Amino acid sequence: MPSVLHSVSPLQGANDTGRFSSQEWLGLGGFYLLFATLYAGAIAYSVQEVQPGAFPDYLRRTLLYDYTLKALWTVPVWWLLFRTPLDAAGWARKLSAHLLLAPLWVAAWFSSYYGLLQLLGATGMRGPGRVWDVYIPLLFYGVQFGLFHTVRFTQQLRQQHRLAEQLRFRAHQSKLAALKAQINPHFLFNTLNTLSASVPPEQEPTRALIAQLAHTFRFALEATRHELLPLREEIQFLEAYLALEQARFGSRLRVDLLIEPELLSWLVPPMLLQPLVENAVKHGISPCIAGGAVRVRLYAAGARCLGAEVTDTGVGWPQGQPPDLATSPGLGLGNTHARLLALGSAGLELLPHAPTGACVRFSFSTDISPSSCSASAL
Known part of the structure; x- marks a missing residue:
């Protein structure tokens, strides 16, 4: 499954600690x-x-x-x-x-x-x-x-x-992206609301899709203004995004969210999960004629340590080998990996998923304390 990695950061080699030059x-x-x-x-x-x-x-x-x-x-x-x-x-x-x-x-x-x-x-x-x-x-x-x-x-x-x-x-890249995304956002939302209001009652599913689209845009813009948000809001955003994808793929996309309820109040950096799920849908499920399933599992991996796992039953990694995130950081998976490293996490772990598909998992401390997490809990 190709990862969403297109640009290479000039700042590489952050994980060479312990090796002698x-x-x-x-x-x-x-x-x-x-x-x-x-x-x-x-x-x-x-x-x-x-x-x-x-x-x-x-x-x-x-x-x-x-x-x-x-x-x-x-x-x-x-x-x-x-x-x-x-x-x-x-x-x-x-x-x-x-x-x-x-x-x-x-x-x-x-x-x-x-x-x-x-x-x-x-x-x-x-x-x-x-x-x-x-x-x-x-x-x-x-x-x-x-x-x-x-x-x-x-x-x-x-x-x-x-x-x-x-x-x-x-952060500089994110600010640029936020500035581009915030060009007259009220015009965007007002237009979506107008479209929703113009849809006749007999096309209620269409009205619901427009509302979900407006919700995803609003959350994406709002997330740029906050460093931490409750996990509950992140999941709501993820559910709205997946509803749009399921409307597009129909029965070809099956979704399973497994989330421990006590985690929903934990504060997490916004939009950590959506790029991983988007990568799974776009590069794992979409190429499969029969479609497939995406599973998101969130659990406590230690004291105030959040564990996450996104798996799909799609085409898997190219030649069965996950990409090297240490040497190819970029958009999508690369940006998420870099954000986790900056939080003191070990970053993303990319694995094959038997019998077919791919698996991406990570853990990080919600207290921003690396020692709180246990990698073995994954």
Whole structure:
């Protein structure tokens, strides 16, 4: 099912947080090389009286064995901290994790390093000197993860800046669209009311359609003046829109609205659902000769967290693959995805719908607090 994506925003890449750039990878490699060189130099300096010129050998062993093992043991710790829910945890929880992980990391490195030296027939620190192979790795752990967190914090600031820029860009587009739509709206409504009044009583269905059309126009214009509206009004607008579409498609379009009644008083940004339903009708149901069904399901996905799912039994996504909203934002689905991201949501999730059709779902906190939502609830 083709998505309604036509224009490409100049502000893309807001979801690259957590990935290292080539410069950051080079910086990390330089950090390892510098730390290994200083460590090898310190050891060579301390034994220069009994082992003159030992620096090259110590540097080779440090780079090949010592810091290679440090890097390998860093990978699972980095993954746990930056690729799991710990990434979104507060600093107190992250610090507690480091207090637990740091000694485990040092113990894992220590046992593997001295095991490798024994296997190679080499020797390491002995006696009280081994304390340096605890202190130095602990220091290294603290410095390297301090750098990781600094990079992560910088990336998050960059992402927030991009989202803010994207929101301003979308707001500018919305204002332009609103200005275009508000050209003499009273003339539009008066004309529709005149048409409705001129329809004879025996054509009451036509009169009802004109009234519904006027309602959809009025809501669309009114929505541009409010950031939040009760979900009840959003559903009323959606029902008026679907009534117009059902009048056009007849029995080819079947609609099912599943909404938990306690949600109707929740405040939501206007016109989040209509573009998704329009996309389903226009690109999913319309191409099917036999038509199909559209289902809208709204439910509580957590504390003050609204979950939404729009499915259809139409033709489905092109080649069975949903479009990539991260690289192709635009009208319709793209604008809705961008609006959700700006609200702190994870945005739209596009999925196939068995046996045929497409599914679009999302969740966001009505308290504008991302932590309130549970993605698993979807």
